[in-house]
Amino acid sequence: MAMDAREIETMIRAALPDAIVTIRDLAGDGDHYAAEVVSASFAGKSRVQQHQMVYQALKGKMGGQLHALALQTSAPEA
Template identity: 80%
Template sequence: MGEKTMAMEAHEIESMIREALPDAEIRIEDLRGDGDHYAAYVVSPSFEGKNRVQQHQMVYAALQGKMGGDLHALALQTSTPE
């Protein structure tokens, strides 16, 4: 039998992002209620001067390789504070 990886919880995703970007405003939504498909909204002054790809790379780096493993799908929206 194949071993199912444990799904991540919203608070785990948020705390990993907060560790890397302590000044960020973070909102995580479980899109399907299955613990596998999340949307993350991250607003941080750290994104200033960076393009969207660089911003997303910062968030993915914070997730320490969990994407594709414990975390199957993450719809990511990043921005700097207004």
């Protein structure tokens, strides 16, 4: 079963309440998304650590209900 973009956004915002989240459905199939996540929680963290935080927010759905997620993360610019 595919995930809805709103469900992805809701899960990310639940884990990172200050996040600005933009989700795009890349293939129109509900399985391939691109996400841009900007959060102050990412400050001082490596890109890998930032991505791990987002994957943790998705609670194991990555690779199952969510087949592919092109992820771009950053901390807000000061």
